[in-house]
Amino acid sequence: MGKFDYKGLGLRCGLEIHQQLNTKKLFCECLSVLRSDEPDFTVKRKLHAVAGESGEIDIAARYQASLEKNFIYQGYDDTTCLVELDEAPPREINRDALKIAVQVALLLNCKIIPITQIMRKTVIDGSNTSGFQRTVLIARDGYVETAYGKIGIESVCLEEDSARIISGKNNEVTYRLDRLGIPLIEIATSPNIFNPDAAKEVALHIGNVLRSCDVRRGIGTIRQDVNMSLMKFGGTRIEIKGVQEPALIIKTINSEIGRESKEKKKIEPQVRKALESGETEFLRPMPGASRMYPETDLPLLRIKKEFIDEVKRSLPKLRSEIAEELKHYGLHEELIKLILKEDKIDEFKELAGIVKNPEIVAKALVLYPRELASKNNLSEEKINELLNKDILASLLEAVAEKKISEGQVKEAMEKIAGGKELEEALKFEEHDFDKIEEKIINLIREKPGLSPNAYMGLLMKELKGKIDAKSLMEVINRHLK
Numbered sequence: 001m002g003k004f005d006y007k008g009l010g011l012r013c014g015l016e017i018h019q020q021l022n023t024k025k026l027f028c029e030c031l032s033v034l035r036s037d038e039p040d041f042t043v044k045r046k047l048h049a050v051a052g053e054s055g056e057i058d059i060a061a062r063y064q065a066s067l068e069k070n071f072i073y074q075g076y077d078d079t080t081c082l083v084e085l086d087e088a089p090p091r092e093i094n095r096d097a098l099k100i101a102v103q104v105a106l107l108l109n110c111k112i113i114p115i116t117q118i119m120r121k122t123v124i125d126g127s128n129t130s131g132f133q134r135t136v137l138i139a140r141d142g143y144v145e146t147a148y149g150k151i152g153i154e155s156v157c158l159e160e161d162s163a164r165i166i167s168g169k170n171n172e173v174t175y176r177l178d179r180l181g182i183p184l185i186e187i188a189t190s191p192n193i194f195n196p197d198a199a200k201e202v203a204l205h206i207g208n209v210l211r212s213c214d215v216r217r218g219i220g221t222i223r224q225d226v227n228m229s230l231m232k233f234g235g236t237r238i239e240i241k242g243v244q245e246p247a248l249i250i251k252t253i254n255s256e257i258g259r260e261s262k263e264k265k266k267i268e269p270q271v272r273k274a275l276e277s278g279e280t281e282f283l284r285p286m287p288g289a290s291r292m293y294p295e296t297d298l299p300l301l302r303i304k305k306e307f308i309d310e311v312k313r314s315l316p317k318l319r320s321e322i323a324e325e326l327k328h329y330g331l332h333e334e335l336i337k338l339i340l341k342e343d344k345i346d347e348f349k350e351l352a353g354i355v356k357n358p359e360i361v362a363k364a365l366v367l368y369p370r371e372l373a374s375k376n377n378l379s380e381e382k383i384n385e386l387l388n389k390d391i392l393a394s395l396l397e398a399v400a401e402k403k404i405s406e407g408q409v410k411e412a413m414e415k416i417a418g419g420k421e422l423e424e425a426l427k428f429e430e431h432d433f434d435k436i437e438e439k440i441i442n443l444i445r446e447k448p449g450l451s452p453n454a455y456m457g458l459l460m461k462e463l464k465g466k467i468d469a470k471s472l473m474e475v476i477n478r479h480l481k
Ligand SMILES: [Zn+2]
Pocket: 025, 028, 029, 030, 079, 080, 081, 082, 083, 084
């Protein structure tokens, strides 16, 4: 799709990003894990929350309709408690989650709110057993720098995730309680983003900040919504839910511009769902503003200066900064990406002290385990257990002490992945190296006058895994002299 004249169209958009945090639940001690095993119990409920003092017809109507529905909640004895079931009051807010929210807020240049009230936001679709979602404003008035100037960050909130829907028939909806209460950070930018490239850049920057902190990873752990309006077509607010990744933001905005420019009638405010293709589809009419009222079961939340100062002192480095740092080791970009993806920065730095070649360290840490896992049909957990940091340290020490060559590291790892003990895995035929040298001498004798690279090419196939390219080249050059 071609580019549009965004200025002429009067495009205005803002982003809302939700990210799950990697801590226990926000208002109880349960673990934040999504489960696929059979639930231990189910509970059947009718909505029992009192609707807020709603003046708006759509909310009231939907509320009436939801009263007729049965909601079934599935739970587990060990990872859901009475708080998720709304049969016990919430516990004090999780300090780890609060710390991460303050980290994110500071990294986004926001002002932390020293005394803040935990609020209840009415939710009537049954995805919260209580009929409301708890949310608390942590910070506001931040910004991110982009190539298009400063873009404001309006607010950083901490809130509880909803229960996830398992199935829904006419008058009965089944939810699983495992997701209910998982801490979510909600970041809202100002609506003053005027072109899709800037929106993408802001989303990437926020993603970079989030992944520098202790957040959950993987599908469904981050959700990005785009709010947009086009002055040329009346400036109607359209909310697009669930854009999968920053790269799709531009496509999604462009396809909404395409849709609105084709529309014959007046554009209605609405919530649309982002599709993987970049297209969107109608989800529901725009609801009125959510009703919020104070959470009376919890005291005011005080975020003390000492707490903020402590967070400031231990602010995590941004992933972009870490990537720069890893470049100084001379690592290939793909290896840097893998180290960041698998969150093995500290392990890498530690192991890089053992041998002089950072590349073999990175490969042993993030590349070979992947290859061996798929080759041996092992899970990620199993391979990490077999090839843990201590094992890798021992292998690299063996390289440093010249007991094995760099080229033998992968083979040794493969033996361990295949069930051998470390000591066994480090045993290679003693005369291997002599034999290699003999082969090289014979080859040079048989085919004299070739370039070192040509000898490399002839030998590498046969010797692959027995010796690394660098050492082989050294031996060839030595004998050519
Ligand atoms: Zn719980």
